[in-house]
Amino acid sequence: MNLPLEKTVALVTGASSGIGEASALALAKAGAAVALVARREARLQSLAKRIEEAGGRALVIGADITAEAQAREAVEQTVKHFGRLDTLVNNAGVMLLGPIAGANVEEWRRMMDLNVMGLLYCTSAAVPHLLDAAGGGPRRVADIVNVSSVAGRLVRMGSGVYNATKHAVGAFSESLRQELSTRHVRVSLVEPGATDTELRSHNRPEIVAALMTRLGDIKRLEAEEIADAVCYLVTRERHVAINEILIRPTQQTT
Numbered sequence: 262m263n264l265p266l267e268k269t270v271a272l273v274t275g276a277s278s279g280i281g282e283a284s285a286l287a288l289a290k291a292g293a294a295v296a297l298v299a300r301r302e303a304r305l306q307s308l309a310k311r312i313e314e315a316g317g318r319a320l321v322i323g324a325d326i327t328a329e330a331q332a333r334e335a336v337e338q339t340v341k342h343f344g345r346l347d348t349l350v351n352n353a354g355v356m357l358l359g360p361i362a363g364a365n366v367e368e369w370r371r372m373m374d375l376n377v378m379g380l381l382y383c384t385s386a387a388v389p390h391l392l393d394a395a396g397g398g399p400r401r402v403a404d405i406v407n408v409s410s411v412a413g414r415l416v417r418m419g420s421g422v423y424n425a426t427k428h429a430v431g432a433f434s435e436s437l438r439q440e441l442s443t444r445h446v447r448v449s450l451v452e453p454g455a456t457d458t459e460l461r462s463h464n465r466p467e468i469v470a471a472l473m474t475r476l477g478d479i480k481r482l483e484a485e486e487i488a489d490a491v492c493y494l495v496t497r498e499r500h501v502a503i504n505e506i507l508i509r510p511t512q513q514t515t
């Protein structure tokens with residue numbers, strides 16, 4: 262049976278948990294060889310084992326993508342190992358919420374460094390390889406999927422800098438989409454609402470409590486449901502570009 266992403270290679274940042282882990286599994290299931298990038302290598306090793314046991318191919322790359330050299334090296338290692346790069350999923354991100362007045366600026370720096378600069382470094386390194394793939398690959402199309410958020414569309418008091426990082430991702434994605442579209446590199450945004458992952462756990466306890474109160478006990482999305490959207494984007498026919506997917510849990514009002 263022909264799988265839709267057979268003979269293609271994908272790189273997923275933040276593959277050690279949550280949406281990145283689920284996306285890597287889904288892309289591998291669709292036939293892609295997958296480079297798994299994050300800092301927690303042990304988590305990546307166990308994911309690679311699961312992918313390989315299911316008949317797929319995986320490469321573990323321990324890297325902190327807030328360091329430009331490590332982000333570039335992750336992309337180059339992928340191409341060296343698998344010979345090409347067709348799909349980049351810029352998923353790694355951190356969400357540290359709280360008021361702007363009196364905030365710990367170090368938290369802002371962590372978000373800007375990862376959500377914006379990490380994504381830019383990986384994209385910059387990947388674009389020449391994606392153009393090559395679109396020019397001569399098995400599918401003659403390549404993809405960048407940027408994982409933004411509902412927070413990249415709406416602004417809320419108490420999440421100003423996270424909003425700023427995800428709005429930056431949206432602006433950058435649209436500009437890059439216009440730049441690369443005629444050469445068959447698609448640039449897409451996935452904008453999840455509340456999804457059950459480790460993301461909120463990096464916040465201070467009072468912030469986690471406020472978040473839980475705001476959302477109530479609604480049924481959150483599963484990481485696999487966002488991974489489905491990632492897979493949908495990158496398995497479309499060459500002439501079809503889905504630019505943006507916004508996914509909320511049904512009961513999430515804003």
Ligand SMILES: NC(=O)c1ccc[n+]([C@@H]2O[C@H](COP(=O)([O-])OP(=O)(O)OC[C@H]3O[C@@H](n4cnc5c(N)ncnc54)[C@H](OP(=O)(O)O)[C@@H]3O)[C@@H](O)[C@H]2O)c1
Pocket residue numbers: 274275276277278279280281298299300301302324325326327352353354355356375408409410411452453454455456457458459460461484
């Ligand atoms: N969960 C939600 O409700 C939700 C909603 C909207 C958007 N999102 C977005 O979805 C994306 C994935 O988040 P998630 O919910 O799956 O959260 P998560 O489980 O916390 O995953 C975040 C991933 O980013 C990686 N990461 C963190 N710092 C890194 C660094 N310096 N270099 C490389 N990788 C790094 C983490 O791996 P290591 O710690 O091993 O490096 C982890 O794999 C984020 O961009 C987030 O903003 C999530």
